[in-house]
Amino acid sequence: MAKENTAAVSSEKEITEEEQAPKKKIKKNADLLPSKKEKMTVGQIILLALLFLFTVFCFAPVILVFIAAFTDEIYITQHGFSFFPEKWSMDGMNAVFKYGKQLFTSYAVTIFVTVTGTLLGLLIMSMYAYSISRKGFRLSKFLSIYLLIPMLFNGGQLSGYIIFTSVYHLKDSLLLLILPLCVTTMNVIILRTYIANSIPQELMEAAKIDGAGEYRTFFSITLPLLKPALAAVGFMMATAYWNDWQNALLYIDTNSKKPLQLLLVNIQKSIQFLLNNNNVPASARAAMGGAIPQNSATMATVIVVIGPIMIAYPFFQKYFIKGLTVGSVKG
C-alpha cells in the first residue's frame, strides 16, 4: 500500500491547507472531489471504506432504534428485531402518546431543568471565571485553588446522597437535578482560558476608563464577547442535563417531577418486573394493561428522549469541537 500512497502524497498538503484556509468557501468545489492532481489510489479507497464501515458501526444502532419503533409488535416477538422488517406499524408511536400526560410532564421537567441549569451555570461560571482572571485581585489565587480541589478530591456518591437527603432535606427536589451539574471545574477553566486568551484586555480597560463599573464591564463587554465559549460549554452542559438519569434515579420520587431519563429507567424496571414474575396472575397483567411496555413502544420512547439532542447537535458541532480544543490548553 505504501507505494500506491506515494502518488497521492504530493497533493496531500494542499488539502490540509485548504482545510484551514479562511478562503475555504471560494474553493468549495475544489475539495468536493479529489482534484485532478489527486490520485484516487487503492490505498485511499481502502481507507475510505474502513472509515465508512466504522461509521456504519456507530450509526446503525441509532437507525435500528428508528426502524424498531415503527416495526409491528407481533413481528418483533416472532422474528426479533430487524433492520428490514416485513411489517410496519405506527402502534409503537401511538402507545408512546398514550402515556400522554406523564410523557408531557416529563418533557416539561427535562426542558425546565436543562434550560434553567444551563443558563444559571453559564452565568455564574462566567462570573467566577471573569473574577479569577482579573489581575491585581489578590483573592483570585485562593479562588483558583478552591475551584481545583473538587477535581482532585470528592466525597463520592454515598456522602453526597446522605448529605443532600438527610442534611439538606432536598429529597424529591428539582434543585438536586440542577445544582450538582451546574458548576464544574473543567467548564470554568475553559471559560477562564477563553477570557484570558481571546478577549482583548484593552477593551475592558477602555470600558472602565469610559466610566463603566465592574458589573457593567462584565455584562456588556465580557459576556457578549464570550459567546463562542458559552455556546461550546452550554451545549455540553445541556447534553449532560438532558442525559442525567443518575441524580433523577437517586432523588426523584414524585411522578410530576420525573424527567425523561427516569421515565426510560422506569420502563426498563417494569419490563424486568414482568420478566421476573412469570406467575403474575393474568388478571393483574390485564390490570396493568396499557402500562406493559412493548418493544416497539419502548424504542419509540427512546426516539422521543434522544430526538431533540440529535436535532440540536449538528448546529452546535463546530462550537463544541472548539470548546474541547480550548479546554485542553491551560491558560
Add this chain to the structure above:
Amino acid sequence: MKEFMHNTWKHRAHVVLALPAFLVLLFIMYVPMTGLVLAFKNFDSRLGIYGSPFCGLDNFKFLIASKATFLSITGNTLFYYVIFTAIGTFLNVALAVAIDQCIFKKSTKVMQTLMIIPVFISYAAVQFIVYAFISKDTGLINNMLGTSTSFYTNKKLWPAILTVVKIWKDTGYGSVLYMSVLAGIDTELYEAAEIDGANRWQKIWHITLPALIPMITVMLLLSVGNIMRSDTGLFYQVTRDSGVLYDTTQVIDSYVLHSIFKNSNFGFTAATSFFQSIIGLLLMLFANWTVKKIEPDNALF
C-alpha cells in the same frame, strides 16, 4: 494582611461576581467531603451523619472480612480501566490519523458527524439499544446467527460486550481532540519530508505520530487520576444491574449506587468510598506531578 483586606475591598465587585459559583461549589462539592467521616462511623439514619457514633476502624475490618466483594469490585474497576484506556487510546488515535489522511474531506466530515452521535445518547437509552442486539429471543445477533445465546445470564461474555459498547459510544468523540492536534502540524514539515523522499507511511510514523505523543501522554496521565471511577451508566444500566453478572461487571461506582438503593451495607460502602476517594486523590496528584515534569503547559495546577 491589612493590605490584603484592602485589596479585597477594592475588588469587592469581583468577590460578589465569584460568590454564587463559590456557594454552589461549597454546598455541592465541599460539604459532601465531610461525609467521608462516615467511614469511621456506625451510621444510624435516625441520628444522621454527624450524630452517629464513631466506631474507629470497624468498617475497615468489615471491608477486610468481606474482602471477596471488595477485591472483586476493585479488580473489575481496574480491569476495565486498563482495557478501555488501552483500546480507547489506540482507536482514538487511529481514527484521528485515518480521518486526517483521507483525501475525501467532504465525506469524512459527514462520517465524523455520524460517529460522534452515540456519545450524546444517555446510558438509560443505550441499554435498550444493546437489548435490541443481544436479547435472547428477539435480539438481532441471535437472529442473524441463528443461535440462542442467553447474553444476560452469561457473565463471561460481558467484558467483551461492555468493551464494544464503550468503543461504539466514545471513539468518535475521543478522536476529536487528537484531530485538533493534527490540524496544528506545520505543513512545512510534511513538505520537507517529501523532498527527502518520504512516503506516506514514513510521514505518519515520523511526523504525525510524534506530534500526537504529548497529547496522548497527557490524556493517559490525566485518566490515571480517575482509575477508581467508572462510567457508572455503562456498568449499572447496560448490565441492568443484574446480580448474575456481578462477578465480571460490578465496579466500585455501580456497587455504591446499588447499595444506596438497597439501603444496605452502609459501613462497608462508606469504607470503600473512602478508599476510592483517597486513592483517587493520590493518583491525581501523582499524575499531575508527572505531567508537570513532561509537559508543564498541560499540568492542571
